[in-house]
Amino acid sequence: MEIDHLLSTTRAVRRKLDLGRPVEPAVLEECLNLALQAPTPGNAQAWRWLVVRDQDVKERLGALFREVGEAYLAGRVAAGEDGESRALASGRHLIDVIERVPVFVVPCLKGRPSGENATDAAFYGGIFPAVWNFQLALRSRGLGSTLTTYHLSREAEAAEILGVPDGFTQVGLLPVAYTTVPDFKPATRVPLSEVAYLDHWGTPLS
Template identity: 80%
Template sequence: MDTSVTDHLLSTTRAVRRKLDLERPVEPEVLEECLRLALQAPTPGNAQAWRWLVIRDQDVKDKLATLFREVGKAYLEANIAAVGEAIDQPSVARAFASGQHLIDVIDRVPVYVIPCLQGRPSGDNATDAAFYGGIFPAVWNFQLALRSRGLGSTLTTYHLTHEAEAAEILGIPSDVTQIGLLPVAYTTVPDFKPASRVPLEDVAYLDGWGNAL
């Protein structure tokens, strides 16, 4: 295995918002390839309780976009107020501008993918860790597969504030949990760079909390 290729894929798969190509169609066969790779992710007890909704219909996207925008707009406004003068820092301003852009154009993204799980979370930490752990590796598999084919995505959760309304729009049964919404499109740039991250020694410990690795 060429680790230079896999390392590049893992270190440059970004949350893509501003660089989604809103005009280029996403071929069904490409999306299906990525979803098949998603299904290769590990799943607790091999339950494979995941379900995937692919949304292309513009009317359905418009309805979901309304829910998305309502929550996203309020979220950004609250966070802009919370950061205060820090909004003038370039990195902070860029982050908010990226989020606002996606809110503005969400209805124009070619495809939404909504990952779901059969069942409902219980509220118990151990149980819910296993519950959500049953799909997040698959979501990341899906995003890596998209990236390797020139597409981008980001896992969003705004519409989950109105999960019941979204479920009615989509015909999702009451015993199925929506995990998020991934806007999917080709990217407008051919490559991405690794992100700035805190040093490993600041976040990784050995044998006990706070012990330097």
């Protein structure tokens, strides 16, 4: 796949995950190996990757995901957002089917965030480039995912389910499956001229 097309069409996939098609272990390992090639501060490589295929574990994590996710969506509707909007409908679909997604991948980092901006920027910088590498690798092989964080509100319970030891931080949950469509389109985005500045905040880039 041409690189610019890959970069501009890797979407957060929720409704177009193929729930009935298994994900081969070898394909997932290829994508995780590409994730490990991402830059990491100080070459620390402090990441850990939990691949969840067991249905009982998926159901237990899914219960946490659903409880938090439903409360979140209900809050957005209560705040006046249209419950039938595309974004909320997409989120609702994933909540409804989460346990049926073939694979969960839970990226983790050694350590805990400090609450100090500079330190935490470096901390999360040790995993999110790798997560994006993983998602791009999936996309190039006909799979999709989305980085979710619902279950992090119940991280201690999830850690018990997964056996995550103290001193490690879960940073998300990626539902992984083949996609039901062969390609995606670039998303509508705010023009670069409205979000990029030259030298000083508010100075047009060009």
